[in-house]
Amino acid sequence: MFEHLLATVDFSIGPDVLESADTLLLLLVEIAVILAAAKSAGHVALKLGQPAILGELVAGVALGALSQFLLPGQLHDLYVLSTGSDSHLAVLGELGILLLLFHVGLESTPRDLLGVGTTALGVAVGGVVLPLSMGFVVSSLFVSASSGATGGWEMHLFVGAAMAATSVGVTASVLSEMKRLRSRESRIILGAAIIDDVLGLLLLAIITGVIVSANGESERSLVAIIVSVALSATIFIVVGTIVGTWFARRYLLFLAKMKGTGTQAAGLLVFCLLFSAAAELAGLAPIVGAFLAGLVIDEKPDSSNGDSDNVADAGLSEYDLASVTSVLAPVFFVLMGMQVRLDAIFSMDMAFYTAAITAVAFVGKFVVGFAVPGSFASKAFVGAGMVPRGEVGLIFAAVGRTVGAIDEQTFSALVFMVIITTLVAPPLLKRFERGLPN
Amino acid sequence: MFEHLLATVDFSIGPDVLESADTLLLLLVEIAVILAAAKSAGHVALKLGQPAILGELVAGVALGALSQFLLPGQLHDLYVLSTGSDSHLAVLGELGILLLLFHVGLESTPRDLLGVGTTALGVAVGGVVLPLSMGFVVSSLFVSASSGATGGWEMHLFVGAAMAATSVGVTASVLSEMKRLRSRESRIILGAAIIDDVLGLLLLAIITGVIVSANGESERSLVAIIVSVALSATIFIVVGTIVGTWFARRYLLFLAKMKGTGTQAAGLLVFCLLFSAAAELAGLAPIVGAFLAGLVIDEKPDSSNGDSDNVADAGLSEYDLASVTSVLAPVFFVLMGMQVRLDAIFSMDMAFYTAAITAVAFVGKFVVGFAVPGSFASKAFVGAGMVPRGEVGLIFAAVGRTVGAIDEQTFSALVFMVIITTLVAPPLLKRFERGLPN
Numbered sequence: 010m011f012e013h014l015l016a017t018v019d020f021s022i023g024p025d026v027l028e029s030a031d032t033l034l035l036l037l038v039e040i041a042v043i044l045a046a047a048k049s050a051g052h053v054a055l056k057l058g059q060p061a062i063l064g065e066l067v068a069g070v071a072l073g074a075l076s077q078f079l080l081p082g083q084l085h086d087l088y089v090l091s092t093g094s095d096s097h098l099a100v101l102g103e104l105g106i107l108l109l110l111f112h113v114g115l116e117s118t119p120r121d122l123l124g125v126g127t128t129a130l131g132v133a134v135g136g137v138v139l140p141l142s143m144g145f146v147v148s149s150l151f152v153s154a155s156s157g158a159t160g161g162w163e164m165h166l167f168v169g170a171a172m173a174a175t176s177v178g179v180t181a182s183v184l185s186e187m188k189r190l191r192s193r194e195s196r197i198i199l200g201a202a203i204i205d206d207v208l209g210l211l212l213l214a215i216i217t218g219v220i221v222s223a224n225g226e227s228e229r230s231l232v233a234i235i236v237s238v239a240l241s242a243t244i245f246i247v248v249g250t251i252v253g254t255w256f257a258r259r260y261l262l263f264l265a266k267m268k269g270t271g272t273q274a275a276g277l278l279v280f281c282l283l284f285s286a287a288a289e290l291a292g293l294a295p296i297v298g299a300f301l302a303g304l305v306i307d308e309k310p311d312s313s314n315g316d317s318d319n320v321a322d323a324g325l326s327e328y329d330l331a332s333v334t335s336v337l338a339p340v341f342f343v344l345m346g347m348q349v350r351l352d353a354i355f356s357m358d359m360a361f362y363t364a365a366i367t368a369v370a371f372v373g374k375f376v377v378g379f380a381v382p383g384s385f386a387s388k389a390f391v392g393a394g395m396v397p398r399g400e401v402g403l404i405f406a407a408v409g410r411t412v413g414a415i416d417e418q419t420f421s422a423l424v425f426m427v428i429i430t431t432l433v434a435p436p437l438l439k440r441f442e443r444g445l446p447n
Numbered sequence: 448m449f450e451h452l453l454a455t456v457d458f459s460i461g462p463d464v465l466e467s468a469d470t471l472l473l474l475l476v477e478i479a480v481i482l483a484a485a486k487s488a489g490h491v492a493l494k495l496g497q498p499a500i501l502g503e504l505v506a507g508v509a510l511g512a513l514s515q516f517l518l519p520g521q522l523h524d525l526y527v528l529s530t531g532s533d534s535h536l537a538v539l540g541e542l543g544i545l546l547l548l549f550h551v552g553l554e555s556t557p558r559d560l561l562g563v564g565t566t567a568l569g570v571a572v573g574g575v576v577l578p579l580s581m582g583f584v585v586s587s588l589f590v591s592a593s594s595g596a597t598g599g600w601e602m603h604l605f606v607g608a609a610m611a612a613t614s615v616g617v618t619a620s621v622l623s624e625m626k627r628l629r630s631r632e633s634r635i636i637l638g639a640a641i642i643d644d645v646l647g648l649l650l651l652a653i654i655t656g657v658i659v660s661a662n663g664e665s666e667r668s669l670v671a672i673i674v675s676v677a678l679s680a681t682i683f684i685v686v687g688t689i690v691g692t693w694f695a696r697r698y699l700l701f702l703a704k705m706k707g708t709g710t711q712a713a714g715l716l717v718f719c720l721l722f723s724a725a726a727e728l729a730g731l732a733p734i735v736g737a738f739l740a741g742l743v744i745d746e747k748p749d750s751s752n753g754d755s756d757n758v759a760d761a762g763l764s765e766y767d768l769a770s771v772t773s774v775l776a777p778v779f780f781v782l783m784g785m786q787v788r789l790d791a792i793f794s795m796d797m798a799f800y801t802a803a804i805t806a807v808a809f810v811g812k813f814v815v816g817f818a819v820p821g822s823f824a825s826k827a828f829v830g831a832g833m834v835p836r837g838e839v840g841l842i843f844a845a846v847g848r849t850v851g852a853i854d855e856q857t858f859s860a861l862v863f864m865v866i867i868t869t870l871v872a873p874p875l876l877k878r879f880e881r882g883l884p885n
């Protein structure tokens with residue numbers, strides 16, 4: 010701290026200071042700026058009748074643009090480093106989104122989801138097949154395949170795959186804000202999102218396998234890879250649900266007897282984190298694990314059979330963790346917004362292609378909502394809920410770029426698609442909510 | 448995630464997997480283990496009539512020892528890396544301790560501290576002068592000065608300085624647990640701790656300046672350094688208190704009008720983080736800034752004059768942030784416990800020296816409590832509250848090692864001293880609390 014002070018007193022902020030820049034100091038200021046921007050923009054969004062998360066995403070886009078255009082070179086490098094995917098900030102955001110999905114899970118039970126299982130399966134499968142095939146076609150029509158680094162249909166496949174992956178975080182946040190998590194439409198969306206994650210995993214396994222095979226680097230057959238991926242994901246979900254439900258009852262009773270401030274909140278957090286870690290080990294997204302952790306905890310007081318093994322009766326409250334979530338989750342959404350590179354979007358080389366990709370990505374997910382029985386509002390609400398691609402689409406695009414299947418421009422087009430689908434979902438959900446039964 | 452999955456399915460966890468080890472996965476498991484250990488040990492401590500923080504510290508020592516002796520080489524390297532001072536875990540702990548001090552500050556007002564100002568000043572000055580001089584003498588008596596890398600009295604000076612720095616985190620946690628933050632004894636301890644931080648800062652400036660001068664590397668006079676350090680710290684505290692109090696009233700009223708879940712909690716957090724960052728810029732410890740941020744927020748409903756500008760009346764509750772604190776602060780204390788190297792302690796080369804240093808460190812702080820007017824329990828309570836050295840002592844020891852003033856063995860002795868003074872304080876505070884007026 011002493012060296013830092015001297016630097017401050019001397020008013021010398023040169024390259025040396027930046028290199029030895031105090032990580033904690035930088036982080037404190039960044040968290041403060043991000044939270045202030047997120048909550049201010051959230052306030053404005055709510056005033057305009059929009060979900061707060063829309064404000065948080067837009068705040069992220071604005072902060073990203075400001076730092077890109079206004080910060081001098083060195084400070085900008087520091088900004089990029091300190092907001093990157095392995096930064097302290099990103100980790101705080103990751104914890105926030107895990108907690109958010111945990112809370113979303115707490116609002117449902119496995120039975121709730123099984124009740125809408127067939128519908129959710131249809132929505133999920135349709136929402137993968139449609140955008141995948143439509144994306145493949147659009148990519149084939151617009152771009153000469155030779156512009157992809159591997160030059161060929163692999164690129165179209167990656168474009169389609171990036172369009173197939175639903176990101177449940179944004180929708181879950183909106184549903185939670187609306188206090189609609191227990192509605193039938195929400196359960197369909199959440200169920201479909203879980204299935205979607207398994208399908209997306211399979212898709213990634215298949216595509217990567219195909220590319221690796223094409224390059225002659227494969228040591229295992231594609232079928233073996235697909236089977237092991239599908240098995241490990243399915244086993245995690247089935248075993249996690251059954252064993253988790255059994256264990257959660259006992260664990261909550263145990264937790265209720267523990268002394269100490271915040272012990273119950275910390276205990277729930279431990280449960281959520283271990284499920285998230287297990288999901289990642291099984292190859293699934295950690296948020297699926299966090300959601301499952303919440304799902305198997307029965308939070309609703311069930312007075313009908315005198316069953317006392319649930320959160321409310323055990324004297325626990327998820328409220329404690331809710332405040333942790335409401336502070337950390339905005340960090341995730343602001344960072345998501347920051348990933349938008351406005352300069353990439355404003356370059357018009359690929360304008361038609363980008364627009365076509367985005368339109369197809371939207372339509373491909375939105376129309377599957379109309380497979381859901383019910384009113385127009387119900388169908389449209391589910392469709393809108395499936396639209397955001399969020400970070401999952403970005404992961405696909407990034408993997409495609411890494412293996413050399415897609416080039417920089419296509420990558421930018423996909424990023425734009427992710428942003429737009431993410432930004433349009435909250436207002437659409439808000440719009441169609443009006444038609445839903447209360 | 449796909450590569451990771453394949454690695455899992457193949458049951459191959461070799462060096463490659465470790466190198467590309469999933470940071471998030473590791474972090475999730477580590478947070479889960481740390482929280483589970485902290486809260487379990489805290490539960491046991493409470494059952495034994497001890498403060499929960501004692502359990503958290505001991506849990507850290509146990510986890511550190513387990514990982515040191517049981518983990519195979521590669522995993523141990525990973526453990527060291529992922530719990531180091533710039534790790535994600537350390538940052539979570541830092542945020543926890545900042546929030547803890549913020550809460551401690553919320554319980555007091557600047558007026559409360561000014562009321563015990565003279566006593567606190569006496570306790571702080573005595574608690575710096577006594578251990579510093581006693582440490583210098585003990586170091587001179589026991590160790591041949593030539594074993595210090597710079598070989599001389601600089602080493603004794605660093606030993607003394609490391610013994611002079613009070614760490615307020617541990618004591619503040621105990622006081623908060625006891626719900627005694629508003630008592631006179633607590634206010635004296637907290638006031639003395641702030642003054643102590645300024646004194647410690649000056650001490651570090653002086654010693655570093657002396658060493659640098661002795662090495663002929665100085666560009667500025669020692670007096671200039673001391674004056675600038677003292678000025679910047681004092682200006683921050685005075686201006687921060689006056690401007691902060693003025694601003695906090697308006698800010699809280701503004702926050703109360705903001706929409707959105709968790710907006711008030713996030714708003715308070717922003718206030719706390721900016722004060723912490725400002726303190727670090729002024730050369731003080733960030734926790735002093737966090738404490739000051741809490742101090743200037745008037746949380747007590749003041750019905751006597753119809754003043755409505757405080758947290759409670761503005762409809763805000765620090766409760767929201769309290770749960771964040773109770774989840775994050777244990778991470779800090781467990782990590783603090785993990786820094787104990789049992790092998791260093793069990794090597795008996797320096798046993799007498801280590802014991803003497805530790806005894807002097809304890810006595811030097813404890814006796815200053817007896818300068819406080821009041822009952823024996825009051826004096827002993829304040830004395831015990833000043834005893835923990837915590838991370839501040841470690842910082843001194845580390846700086847001394849970095850500039851080459853102290854060697855590895857002396858460093859280990861100082862670390863042991865820090866641990867013991869930190870571990871004995873909670874039970875002592877608990878013991879002497881019984882004699883305090885309720």
